[in-house]
Amino acid sequence: CIWHIMRKLSEKVGCLLNSNIDFVTRFKSCVYKSETPIEFEHAWQLVVHDFGLEKNEWLSKLFDIRDMWIPAYFRDLFLGEVLRTTSRSESESRFFSNFTNP
Numbered sequence: 001c002i003w004h005i006m007r008k009l010s011e012k013v014g015c016l017l018n019s020n021i022d023f024v025t026r027f028k029s030c031v032y033k034s035e036t037p038i039e040f041e042h043a044w045q046l047v048v049h050d051f052g053l054e055k056n057e058w059l060s061k062l063f064d065i066r067d068m069w070i071p072a073y074f075r076d077l078f079l080g081e082v083l084r085t086t087s088r089s090e091s092e093s094r095f096f097s098n099f100t101n102p
Contacts, residue, residue, distance in 0.1 A: 012058040034072040
């Protein structure tokens with residue numbers, strides 16, 4: 001889920017980039033504020049290029065599965081925002097289980 005991915009960011013890009021405020025701001029903006037998949041993909045490519053991360057295997061794998069964790073890919077789905085984090089999904093499931101049958 002997105003929460004786990006963001007927690008691993010510092011480990012996967014290194015301390016130098018993780019302490020770079022411009023990188024962190026742009027990366028988070030790319031992930032959380034992109035309204036459409038096209039906007040996300042453009043912002044992602046700029047961040048990867050501008051910070052020399054083209055060969056980062058972890059980021060490449062994340063990009064390959066972007067439709068599974070980037071909110072811009074869920075915006076048109078009913079309750080799509082629920083898919084953002086495991087904990088949120090679990091809490092929402094618990095809430096709805098009070099009103100529905102399996």
